Amino acid sequence: MSYGIRVHSLCATALLSLLWGLSIPASARETVQIVGSSTVYPFATVVAERFGRYSKYAAPIVESTGSGGGLKLFCSGLGATTPDIVNSSRRIKLSEYQHCHKNGVGDIIEVKIGYDGIVIGSGQKGPVPSFSLTELYLALARQVPAPDGSHKLVDNPYHRWKQLNPWFPDNPIRVFGPPPTSGTRDALVELGLQEGCNSFAWILELKKSDPKRYRSSCHTVREDGSYIEAGENDNLILQKVIADPRVLGIFGFNFLQENRGRVRRVSHVQGVKDSVYPLLRGAEINGAIPTIESISDGTYPLTRPLYFYVKKAHLGIVPGLDHFVREFTSKRASGAHGYLLKRGLIPLNGAELVAVQKERRGRVKDWRALRL
Amino acid sequence: MTDPRHLARRYRRARLLRWCCLAAVVFALSCVMLLLFDITRKGIGGFSVQRLSLSVRFDPELLGLEGLEPRPEDLQFADFPALLSASLAALIPGAGGDGSQWTALLDDNADFLLYERLLADPRLLGTEVGFELPLSGWAERYLDEAGSKQYATLVEAELLSTLDWLVEQGLVHLRFNDTFFSAGDSRSPSSAGIHSALLGSLYTLLVCFLLSFPVGVATAIYFEEFAPSNRWITLLEININNLAAVPSIIFGLLGLAVVINFFGLPRSVPLVGGIVLALMTLPTIIIASRSAIRAVPPSVREAALALGASRMEVIGHHVVPLALPGMLTGAIIGMAQALGETAPLLLIGMVAFVVSPPTGLMDPAAVLPVQIFLWADSPERGFIELTSAAIMVLLAFLGVMNIGAVLLRRRFERRW
Numbered sequence: 001m002s003y004g005i006r007v008h009s010l011c012a013t014a015l016l017s018l019l020w021g022l023s024i025p026a027s028a029r030e031t032v033q034i035v036g037s038s039t040v041y042p043f044a045t046v047v048a049e050r051f052g053r054y055s056k057y058a059a060p061i062v063e064s065t066g067s068g069g070g071l072k073l074f075c076s077g078l079g080a081t082t083p084d085i086v087n088s089s090r091r092i093k094l095s096e097y098q099h100c101h102k103n104g105v106g107d108i109i110e111v112k113i114g115y116d117g118i119v120i121g122s123g124q125k126g127p128v129p130s131f132s133l134t135e136l137y138l139a140l141a142r143q144v145p146a147p148d149g150s151h152k153l154v155d156n157p158y159h160r161w162k163q164l165n166p167w168f169p170d171n172p173i174r175v176f177g178p179p180p181t182s183g184t185r186d187a188l189v190e191l192g193l194q195e196g197c198n199s200f201a202w203i204l205e206l207k208k209s210d211p212k213r214y215r216s217s218c219h220t221v222r223e224d225g226s227y228i229e230a231g232e233n234d235n236l237i238l239q240k241v242i243a244d245p246r247v248l249g250i251f252g253f254n255f256l257q258e259n260r261g262r263v264r265r266v267s268h269v270q271g272v273k274d275s276v277y278p279l280l281r282g283a284e285i286n287g288a289i290p291t292i293e294s295i296s297d298g299t300y301p302l303t304r305p306l307y308f309y310v311k312k313a314h315l316g317i318v319p320g321l322d323h324f325v326r327e328f329t330s331k332r333a334s335g336a337h338g339y340l341l342k343r344g345l346i347p348l349n350g351a352e353l354v355a356v357q358k359e360r361r362g363r364v365k366d367w368r369a370l371r372l
Numbered sequence: 373m374t375d376p377r378h379l380a381r382r383y384r385r386a387r388l389l390r391w392c393c394l395a396a397v398v399f400a401l402s403c404v405m406l407l408l409f410d411i412t413r414k415g416i417g418g419f420s421v422q423r424l425s426l427s428v429r430f431d432p433e434l435l436g437l438e439g440l441e442p443r444p445e446d447l448q449f450a451d452f453p454a455l456l457s458a459s460l461a462a463l464i465p466g467a468g469g470d471g472s473q474w475t476a477l478l479d480d481n482a483d484f485l486l487y488e489r490l491l492a493d494p495r496l497l498g499t500e501v502g503f504e505l506p507l508s509g510w511a512e513r514y515l516d517e518a519g520s521k522q523y524a525t526l527v528e529a530e531l532l533s534t535l536d537w538l539v540e541q542g543l544v545h546l547r548f549n550d551t552f553f554s555a556g557d558s559r560s561p562s563s564a565g566i567h568s569a570l571l572g573s574l575y576t577l578l579v580c581f582l583l584s585f586p587v588g589v590a591t592a593i594y595f596e597e598f599a600p601s602n603r604w605i606t607l608l609e610i611n612i613n614n615l616a617a618v619p620s621i622i623f624g625l626l627g628l629a630v631v632i633n634f635f636g637l638p639r640s641v642p643l644v645g646g647i648v649l650a651l652m653t654l655p656t657i658i659i660a661s662r663s664a665i666r667a668v669p670p671s672v673r674e675a676a677l678a679l680g681a682s683r684m685e686v687i688g689h690h691v692v693p694l695a696l697p698g699m700l701t702g703a704i705i706g707m708a709q710a711l712g713e714t715a716p717l718l719l720i721g722m723v724a725f726v727v728s729p730p731t732g733l734m735d736p737a738a739v740l741p742v743q744i745f746l747w748a749d750s751p752e753r754g755f756i757e758l759t760s761a762a763i764m765v766l767l768a769f770l771g772v773m774n775i776g777a778v779l780l781r782r783r784f785e786r787r788w
Binding site: 029031035042045046050052053062079080234259342343 | 444445448480481484487488558559632633636637638639640721723724725726727728736748749750752753756
C-alpha cells in the first residue's frame with residue numbers, strides 16, 4: 001500500500017501546486033521593468049544595480065531585446081505586464097509612435113542620456129588603419145558607383161583594400177561585424193554607409209528621384225563574404241581581430257574602452273618598466289581616432305545619441321520608477337565625471353544634461369514635442 | 373565459406389569495424405575532455421578572489437552625516453566613495469590629494485560594502501572597522517597572471533607600483549570567492565554571483581516538475597491503459613512524438629502569447645518560465661512514462677485482475693509503482709534538458725539583468741544558463757572567468773541530477 005499512498009500524495013501535491021499557481025492574481029509590480037537596446041543595456045544595468053543598492057527600491061530588471069523589439073513590447077499597452085522603460089539607440093520612429101498611441105501609450109517621456117560611438121577595430125600589428133567615410137562605404141556596401149566614374153550602381157567590385165586607395169595594404173577586405181538585428185549594425189548603416197554614400201552628389205539626388213535604389217545602395221551591407229556577420233557576441237569578433245591582423249571588426253565604443261590594451265611589466269635591476277601593448281585599436285575615420293573627446297565634440301563621425309523612453313502613466317504607480325529616472329539623469333551617473341563615463345558612455349555636455357533634467361522634471365514630451 | 377582466405381578477410385573486416393568504433397569513442401571523449409579542460413582552466417580563477425585589507429573609520433564628517441544615530445535614509449546619500457578614498461589615502465604613504473585616484477584599485481562596488489555594513493549596524497559610526505574589499509578587475513588579472521605577459525586595461529604606472537607595494541606589505545589576500553555564491557548579477561565581475569540565477573533555476577524547475585510530471589504521467593497512463601485503439605488516438609500519439617522534436621523557442625512564443633498576453637502573468641517570473649518549460653518537457657516525460665508502463669509485464673496486470681482487483685487498483689497498486697522508477701528517470705532527464713534551456717526564456721523576459729534574488733515564484737528571476745549567456749556577452753574581461761565558473765556549477769548541477777536518475781533506477785528497478 002505504501003506505493004499507493006505515495007502516488008496519491010504526489011497527485012495531491014501536484015493539484016495543490018496547480019491551484020496555487022492559478023490563484024495568484026496578476027498583481028501590481030514591485031520592480032521597474034526595462035527592455036530595449038543592447039547598446040544601452042550596459043549603461044542601464046549599471047544604473048539599475050547602483051540604484052538597487054543605494055535606494056530602498058529593488059533593482060530594476062533590464063532586458064536586452066534590441067531597440068526595435070523593445071519598442072514593440074513597450075508600445076503593446078499599459079499595465080503590469082508591459083515594461084515601464086525602453087532603451088533605444090535611436091529615436092522612436094513615427095510608425096512605432098503610432099503603434100504606441102493606438103495601444104494607449106500616448107504619453108511618453110523622451111530622455112537623451114549621452115552618445116555612443118562605433119569603432120572599426122583592428123588588432124595590434126601594423127599601423128592604425130585610417131579611412132574616410134567614402135572609403136568605408138565603398139568597402140562595405142553591396143552596390144557602389146562603378147569604378148569608371150559613370151553614374152551607375154554596380155555590385156561591389158572591391159575585394160582588396162589596395163583597390164580603394166593605393167596607400168592601403170594589399171589585403172583582402174574582410175570585416176567582422178554584427179548581424180542586422182543589432183543596434184551597432186544600425187549605427188554602421190546610418191552613420192557610416194549612408195554618410196559615405198551621400199558624399200556622391202548624384203546618389204544623394206537619387207534619394208528624391210528613386211528612393212528604392214538609394215536605399216539599396218546606401219543601406220545595404222554587402223553579402224559576398226567581405227562583410228562577415230559574427231553574431232552579437234563582441235568577444236568573438238575580438239578574438240578574430242586579434243588572431244588575424246588583416247581582419248577588421250566593428251564594435252561599440254565601450255568595447256574598445258574595455259579592451260584597449262595590455263600592460264607588460266618588466267622588472268630591471270634599476271627598477272620597473274611598463275609598456276602598453278594595444279589589444280584593440282580603433283581605426284581613424286575622416287582623420288579622427290575614436291576617443292571620448294573626439295566623440296563628444298563631434299569630430300569622430302561614427303557616433304549616435306542614446307535615449308530611453310518612459311511611460312508617463314506608470315510614474316508614481318510603479319514604485320521607484322521616477323527615482324530611477326532621476327538617478328539615470330543625475331550628474332553623478334551621466335555627468336562629465338559620472339560613473340557611466342567609465343563604462344564607455346560619452347556624456348552629454350553640461351548644458352544638454354541640464355536641459356534633459358529640466359525636461360524630465362517639468363514638461364512631458366508628447367508627440368508634438370518629439371521633433372522628427 | 374570454408375576458404376581460409378575468405379575467413380581471414382572477414383575477421384579483418386570485423387577488426388576494422390571495431391577500431392573505427394573505438395576511434396569514434398576516443399574522438400568524442402577527447403572533444404568532451406578538451407571542453408571540460410578549457411572550461412576548468414578558464415573558470416577555476418572565478419572561485420578565488422584577491423581582497424585588500426583596509427581599515428576604515430566611519431568618519432561622520434567625511435560621510436556628511438550629523439549626529440551619531442543616522443537614519444537609513446540619511447545613509448543612502450552619505451558619501452561613501454569619499455570615505456573609501458580617504459581610507460586608501462591613509463593606508464598608502466605619499467599619496468597626494470584626497471586619495472580618489474586609488475579607488476581604481478578597488479572594485480566599483482567596494483563603497484557599497486561600507487554602506488551595507490553601516491546600514492546593518494549604525495552604531496559603528498565613528499569607530500574603526502577592518503574590511504576586506506575586492507580588487508578591481510584589472511588588478512586581479514594583473515596579480516593572477518604575474519608572469520611574462522600581464523593583462524590589464526590601460527592603467528597608470530603609478531597604480532601598478534602601488535598595487536605591487538600593497539602586495540609586498542601583505543595587505544592583499546587570495547580568498548575563496550564567496551560572493552560568487554552569495555550575490556546576484558552585477559556589472560562588476562568582482563561582485564557578481566550566481567545566487568539569484570541558482571534560486572531562479574530552482575524555482576523554475578520546481579514549477580516545471582510539479583506541472584509536467586503529473587500531467588505527463590496521467591497522459592501516459594491513459595494512452596497505455598485506457599485508450600481505445602482508433603485513428604484519433606494514433607493521430608494524438610504522432611502529435612506527441614512530434615512535439616518532442618519541436619524547437620524550444622516555439623514554446624517560448626506560445627508562453628508569450630498565452631501565459632503573458634492572455635492570462636496576464638508578469639514577464640520575467642519563474643512561474644511563467646516553469647510553465648513554458650513544462651510544455652517543453654511534457655513530451656519527453658510522456659514518452660518515457662509510456663515505455664516504463666509498457667515494460668510492466670501483462671502478467672502482473674492479469675494476476676491482479678484475476679484476484680479481483682479493480683482497474684483502478686491494478687493501476688494504482690501495481691502498474692504505476694512498478695513503472696515509477698522509469699517515469700522518474702524520464703522526468704529527471706526532461707528536467708535536466710529544461711535546466712539548460714535559454715531560448716524559450718528569451719521571449720518571456722527571463723533573459724534579464726537581475727540583481728536581487730527571487731523570494732518566490734512571482735519575483736523576477738534569471739536562470740543559470742541565462743546568466744552564463746549574459747556574462748559571456750559582457751565586455752568586462754573579468755566575466756570570462758565567471759562565465760566558465762558558472763558553466764562548471766551548471767555542469768555539477770546537471771551531474772547531480774543525472775546521478776540521481778541512475779540511483780533511482782538502481783534502487784527501484786525490477787528486472788523481469
